[in-house]
Amino acid sequence: MSAQIEVSMPTSCAEAKRIFADAGEITVVGGATIVMPDLCFGRLAPKHVMLLTRAGMDRIDRDGVRLHIGAATPLGRLTATPEPLASAVANIADPEIRAQATIGGNVCTRAGGGVPRGDLQGPLIALGATVHWTDGSGEHVDGIEEFLRDANDRRLVLALEVEVPERGAFVALRRPHAHGYTPLAVSAAVLGGELRLAATGLAPHGVRLRSAEDPTPVSGCPLEPSSDAIASAWYRREMLPVLVTRCLAKIGIERP
């Protein structure tokens, strides 16, 4: 396989940025867990690939209440991060996949293949994470919601930053085994006294649940979710208020 793909393997973040800046079309690979099957089955045919495994972009640095997480950090190393992130990570695949897949890959992956992706977008939205990225000409920092909304492909994610919350929780529809994906999950975090709620499984990307953040009874679903092989749109709509209520209860907020 792999006829004539140019492969770059930077050994530093600076080199990665330089390669990205100079490249035309380029596919950036974190852990390769999503890209490899696409390559293998001919769904992706990139001309230029950059593998970030050796670029030293997998550090987790703590500075007071802020955590700076390199984009190429494998999920398995995030188990000691604050909730809702830690539980969301444990809910993804199995130990072997988690040792290889990266947080950057999870945040940046396109929805597709009939399977919800980007399980960590919800927790990161709840945590008010910021995304450090470059387009080759300079570095930017965006809130994650803004980052996800922007369809600009020409961005190399360098790191994510989160603040350790006062309280945080993650609740998901039960995943019966490691080969299933989570059809619906809700994340909550209290930062600076303010509640933030987010969900994955309602839309191609993780979404903020602003309406549920108000101190009013939990009801309804703000979006029209899709149906897939495991859960129908109806089921997701029905279960969202249930998960929101449970998630809030986990951080000590009782709502009818």
Added chain:
Amino acid sequence: MKAVGASAPRYDGVSAVTGRSVYVDDVRPAGMLHVKALRSIHDSASILRLNVEPAARLTGVHGIVTASDVPRLIVGPLESQGIAGDEPLLADHEVRYCGQPIAAVAAETEEAARAAVEAIEIDYQPHEPFLDVRLALDPDQPHITPEGNRFHYERYVERRLRRGDVDRAFEQADVIVEGVYRPTMIEQCPLETQAAVAIPGSDGRLTIHSTTQALYYSMSIVAEHLQVPLGRLKFVGGMVGGGFGGKVDTPCESVAALLALKTGRPAKWAFSREEEMLCSSVRAAWHMEIADAVTSDGWILGRRTLTLHDAGAYTRFSPYGVNKHTFHLAGAYTIPNLAFNSYVVWTNHVPSSAMRGFGVTSASFAIETHMQRTADVLGIDPWELRLRNATRAGDITATGVRVPDPSAVSTLLAAADVAGIALPDRYRSLHDARAPDEEVPDHLRAVVSAGYSGEGVGV
């Protein structure tokens, strides 16, 4: 009997744990070509035009086969039982299921084979598909075949089983319990996908390594497709990475064989996981309606069933599976009045075939769930309901066989034991044979050893 109860190591055990077992995909003859297939993207369509020339011209492509390259295109798996085949190895003028293979390419690499498949030109005229077995008896549905959507058994359309006087049983019943049971389509999903490697020999023989579950059966099918004597073929089995009935229908063999003959080189066709999940045979979906005529104290006087079996686009082994299904619809119980009607229905789904317990698992699921339903309706302990109606020594089964030593009662009692369920003493005292002083109710007299007269048994 030295082996019974003894623990013997698997003869292939050491091989399995040291990586020495050889599976078909591990077989790598020199010069081996890779095979990929063009598959239908429609549930139902006519093929208006097929042009493989653009693919044949691509670098690395050594051979392409279509329907016209198959010496005998349609070979029925049940021909020896008088059931004509209906499925082409490669589709010719029409496709009847999404994923049906139409053409196959042999190329130097998998990538080249995939590119060649994409280069094949094909024009379809899609038709409205027939996808809901519940509409099997509706003449206004799209027809899979010119004759309609139901396979015809030798005497009736349906497989029938009749015994006794079901109408009278239903009149006499205290309660009629009805239920509908619809187990869905299942993919056998062996961990190893289907594969075959065909290797032309210098002596004119063809060696075929296959994942088939039935080596000699496969040999005869390939010999028929290729129209060669059996002696021209040498089949090699080996470790099969799971089958569960999913490797009974093995199109890889004949197609790889044709390409090996055409190109003069070994050819391997191994299904991708996607092909295995979407295009390979499945366990059928079933629609079963059961109505039991019961007395309020839990005797089952009669049973009526309607089964619609989703055979998918082609017949394959469905008539055989539905036979077994029908013969088992009374279960381990003696029910004196029976009317079973079971239909093999063609739909534009993937063709269904064998999977463990072929035909019978659906019957078991349905009738045992129905027993629970009946127990609930009557307010009777489900153990009592089963034990009461369980087949006893000397009873006549649904298919007219006198059973000398059934084990329904003893098995039920043992199951209760193992499950830690304490049954009342009056159940525990039951045996597989009726006690001499045990009263036989009137409705059972025709089918128990106490007074079989030969009446009322028929198929």
Added chain:
Amino acid sequence: MNLTVNGVAHDPLRSKAMTPLLDVLREELGIMSPKPGCRAGGCGACTVLVDGEPRRSCLLPLGVVSGTEITTIEGLGSPERLAPVQRAFLEGYASQCGYCTSGMLLAAHALITRPGAAVSRDEIAEALSGHICRCTGYVTIIEAVSAAQALR
């Protein structure tokens, strides 16, 4: 690109940087024990040890693992000298069709040879949770891994 596989150095390799490790092993090096169950990381039949850690070889580009030490079950033990997990699987009938066995053995081996206390059945199940077996129902496998600890 280079790899050391079961103690044998292969340098340089012909395979390219984006070739999955599974194909490097099977196609270039003729090491057939890791299996292509799905080629999408979903089944665990392709798992090998990369510097002692279990990883899906169908998902790893050669470029990522170049320079590492790869272990497959051929390198775990031989018929004359079976590793504890191999012996335990053999004696415990933890293999039926055998297709998942390679991946299971390597993941199990990594688990029970890591430093620390003996692992519980729950921990075994969690460590092997990415591995599908369609034949055994998993119980004999978990029991075999548990028993293998005692064989060490």
